[in-house]
Amino acid sequence: MALPFPLSDLLVILPELILSELALGILLWAAVVKRERERALAWASLASLAIAAALLPVAASFAGELPRSAFGGMIALDGFSLFFKALTLLAAAVTILFSLRFVGTSPYPGGEYYALLLLTTVGMMFMASGTHLVSIYVALELMALSQYVLAGYFKQETKSVEAAAKYFVLGAFSSGVLLYGLSLVYGATGTLSLGGVSAALEAAPRSTLLMVGVVLVACGMLFKVASAPFHVWAPDVYEGAPTPVSAFFAVGPKLAAYAIFARIFFDGFGPRSDDWAPVLAASAALTMVVGNVGALMQTNVKRLLGYSSIGHAGYALLGLLAYRAGGAAGQPEAFGLWAILFYLTAYLLMTFGAFGLVVLLEAKGYATESVDDFNGLWKRNPLAAGAMVVFLLSLAGIPPTAGFVGKYLLFSAALKAGWPALVVLGVLMSAVSLFYYFRIVRAMYLVDGEGEVRWREEPAVAVAVGLCFAGTLAFGVLPQPLIALAKSCLLP
Amino acid sequence: MEPGLFFFWLFSAVVVVGAVGVVVMRQPIHSALFLLLSFLGVACLYVQARAELVAAVQVLVYAGGVMVLFLYTIMLVNVKRQRTERYLHRQAVPALGFGFLFLLVVGGVVVNEARALAGKAPAADPAALATTVIGSETVLGNTQAVGWVLYRDYLLPFEIASLFLLVAMIGAVVLGKRTMERFD
Numbered sequence: 161m162a163l164p165f166p167l168s169d170l171l172v173i174l175p176e177l178i179l180s181e182l183a184l185g186i187l188l189w190a191a192v193v194k195r196e197r198e199r200a201l202a203w204a205s206l207a208s209l210a211i212a213a214a215l216l217p218v219a220a221s222f223a224g225e226l227p228r229s230a231f232g233g234m235i236a237l238d239g240f241s242l243f244f245k246a247l248t249l250l251a252a253a254v255t256i257l258f259s260l261r262f263v264g265t266s267p268y269p270g271g272e273y274y275a276l277l278l279l280t281t282v283g284m285m286f287m288a289s290g291t292h293l294v295s296i297y298v299a300l301e302l303m304a305l306s307q308y309v310l311a312g313y314f315k316q317e318t319k320s321v322e323a324a325a326k327y328f329v330l331g332a333f334s335s336g337v338l339l340y341g342l343s344l345v346y347g348a349t350g351t352l353s354l355g356g357v358s359a360a361l362e363a364a365p366r367s368t369l370l371m372v373g374v375v376l377v378a379c380g381m382l383f384k385v386a387s388a389p390f391h392v393w394a395p396d397v398y399e400g401a402p403t404p405v406s407a408f409f410a411v412g413p414k415l416a417a418y419a420i421f422a423r424i425f426f427d428g429f430g431p432r433s434d435d436w437a438p439v440l441a442a443s444a445a446l447t448m449v450v451g452n453v454g455a456l457m458q459t460n461v462k463r464l465l466g467y468s469s470i471g472h473a474g475y476a477l478l479g480l481l482a483y484r485a486g487g488a489a490g491q492p493e494a495f496g497l498w499a500i501l502f503y504l505t506a507y508l509l510m511t512f513g514a515f516g517l518v519v520l521l522e523a524k525g526y527a528t529e530s531v532d533d534f535n536g537l538w539k540r541n542p543l544a545a546g547a548m549v550v551f552l553l554s555l556a557g558i559p560p561t562a563g564f565v566g567k568y569l570l571f572s573a574a575l576k577a578g579w580p581a582l583v584v585l586g587v588l589m590s591a592v593s594l595f596y597y598f599r600i601v602r603a604m605y606l607v608d609g610e611g612e613v614r615w616r617e618e619p620a621v622a623v624a625v626g627l628c629f630a631g632t633l634a635f636g637v638l639p640q641p642l643i644a645l646a647k648s649c650l651l652p
Numbered sequence: 653m654e655p656g657l658f659f660f661w662l663f664s665a666v667v668v669v670g671a672v673g674v675v676v677m678r679q680p681i682h683s684a685l686f687l688l689l690s691f692l693g694v695a696c697l698y699v700q701a702r703a704e705l706v707a708a709v710q711v712l713v714y715a716g717g718v719m720v721l722f723l724y725t726i727m728l729v730n731v732k733r734q735r736t737e738r739y740l741h742r743q744a745v746p747a748l749g750f751g752f753l754f755l756l757v758v759g760g761v762v763v764n765e766a767r768a769l770a771g772k773a774p775a776a777d778p779a780a781l782a783t784t785v786i787g788s789e790t791v792l793g794n795t796q797a798v799g800w801v802l803y804r805d806y807l808l809p810f811e812i813a814s815l816f817l818l819v820a821m822i823g824a825v826v827l828g829k830r831t832m833e834r835f836d
Contacts (some may be wrong), residue, residue, distance in 0.1 A: 164803075164804040164805075164807065165807070173808075180815060184818075187822070230808075231807060231808040232804075232805050232807075234806070234808040234809060235808065269826075272822055272825075272826045275822065276819065276822060276823070276826075279815065279818075279819050279822075282815065283812075283815075286812055292809075294806060294809045295808055295809045295812065297809075298809040298812045298813050298816065299812055301816055302812055302815055302816045302819060305816060305819050305820055305823065306819050306823070308823070309819070309822070309823035309826060309827060312827060313826070315827055324827075344762075348765075367765065368761045368764065368765065369761055369762060369764075369765035371761075372757070372758055372761045
C-alpha cells in the first residue's frame, strides 16, 4: 500500500510540526519545574518560536517551487502564508515578553499558559496556509479554543471569567454561522477546496443558495475580525482578559483571520466579488464609524484600545475591497493585498507598543487601567510618554509613522478600486480618532498626577516596546523595504 | 405521498420538536432529554441520506457519549429548580423576530433551490460515497469509504483536530483545578 502523500509534504509543515512538539514538551516540563523557576518556561517558549521562525525559510527551500500544495490540496506554502506565519510568530513572541512578569507574579501557573499560546500560534500558522475550507476551519477552531482558555486564565478575577464566557459563547455561535455558510457552499458546489469552489463559481450560473452561503461565511469572518455589526464582544474581551492576552487578541487572531478572509474571498469566492463586495463595504463603513465613535466615550484604556482596534478592522476591510485595484497583469488583487500586508505589520507594531505600555501600568485593581492612570507620565518617565505619543500618532495615521503609510496605501488602493465614499469616511473617522488618542496624550503631558499610579520597571517589556517603537518609526520614514518584501511575497 | 418523503417529514418534525423542547423546557434535565430526541431524529435523517456510518456515530457519540456527559454535569452541578423569574426576556421579542426572518430567508432560498434542482444529480451526494473507486479498488460500503476519505484525503485536518482536542483537555484542567497560592 503506497503512502497517500509524498513524505516531503511533511517538510512543508515542518515549522508547525516542530512548534507543536515543542509546545507539548513545554507542557510536560511544566509538570516538573518548580514554581520559582517558571520563567525558564517562558524563555523556552520564546526559543521555540525562534526555532519555528528559523524553520520557515528551511521549509520554503525544501518545498521547492512556491506555491507548493501539500496533503492533497489541504494547505499550500506560498509567500502570502510565509509572511503571515512570520507575523504570527512575532506576535506570539512579543506576547511572551509582555507576560513574563504579568503571569509570573500571578497565582496562576505559567506552563499551560505558554503551551496554549504556542498551540494557538500553531493554529494561526495552519490558518495562514489553509487552501481547503475544512483545514481552514479546523485550524481556526484550534486557534479559537486556546484563546477562550487564555481569556479566562485569571480565573479568580470575575472580569476574566466574564471575558472568557462572552468570547466562548459568541465565538461558538459565529463558528456555527460560518459552518452553516460553508455547508451551503458545499451543497451548491460539491467541493470544499478553494480552487474547486472558485472553478464551480466560474462555471455555475448565479445561484441564490450560493449567495446566502457566501454571505453567512462573510458574517462568520466579520465576527472573527471584530467588524460591526459583529464587534460587540471585542471591548468586553479586551477589557477582561489578562493585559498581555488582550494585546495578543488585538493582533494575532486578527492577522490570522485576515489571512483566511483574504484567502477564502479571493481564491474561493473571487469570481462572485460583485455579490459580496457590497456586504463587506457596508460592514467596513459601519465598523469605521462604530469603532471610532465608540472609543470616544471610553475611560478604560483597554476598552479604548479595543474600540480603536475595531476601527482599524474597518480600515483593513478597505484593503479586502480593493481586491481588484489594478496591479500587474495576472495579479489583479496585488495592490489591495500588499497594502493589507503592510498595514497589518504596522498595526502589529503600533498596537503591541500601546498595549505594552498598558502592561507596565500598575493599576489599582485587575482590569481597571484607565486613561487617568497616564496622568503626568512624562514627568516620571519621559521615554515611555514619548513612545506612547508615537504609537498613538501611528494609530491615528499621522506621519512620519508606519500607521500613516499603511493607511495611505489602503486608502489609495480603495480609491483605485472605486470606493471613494468609503475613503472619505475613513479619513473623517481618522480625524475623529485623533480626539480620543489625544486624550491619553493630554493626560500624559498636561494633567498633573504625580505618584498616583506606580509604573513597573520591566526590561523584557521595555525591550519589546522599544522594538515596536523602532519599527513604527523606521517603516514610517523608510517604508520601501517592507513594501518590497510584501510585494515579493505575493508574486509567485 | 411517497414513503420516503413521509419519513423525511416525520424525522424532521422529531428534530424540530426536540430542538424547540431544548430551548423551552425549564428543567435542565428535560432540555437534555429533548436534545436526545433531536439527536436521534438527525440520526434517522442520516440513514435516509444513506450515510449509515454517520448515523451510527451520531447515535454512539452524541446520543450516547455526549448525552451521558450532559447528564453527569447536570447531576454534579445540581442545578436548583429554576425560579419563576425570567432573564433576558427583553431580548426575547427581537430574537424571535430575527430568528423568523433568518428562517424565512434561508429556508426560502433552500426550498427554492431544491425545487430548481429536482431531478438533477446533486452536487454533493453522500450515497455516492458507497461506491467510490479508489485506485484500482472499488470501495464497498459507507464505513470503508468514510475511513478512506478521513485518513487519506482529510489526514491533515484530522491531525489538527487531535491537537484541538488536546487543547480542550488542557483548557478543562487549567480552568477546573484549584489555584496555587500567590508568591511574590
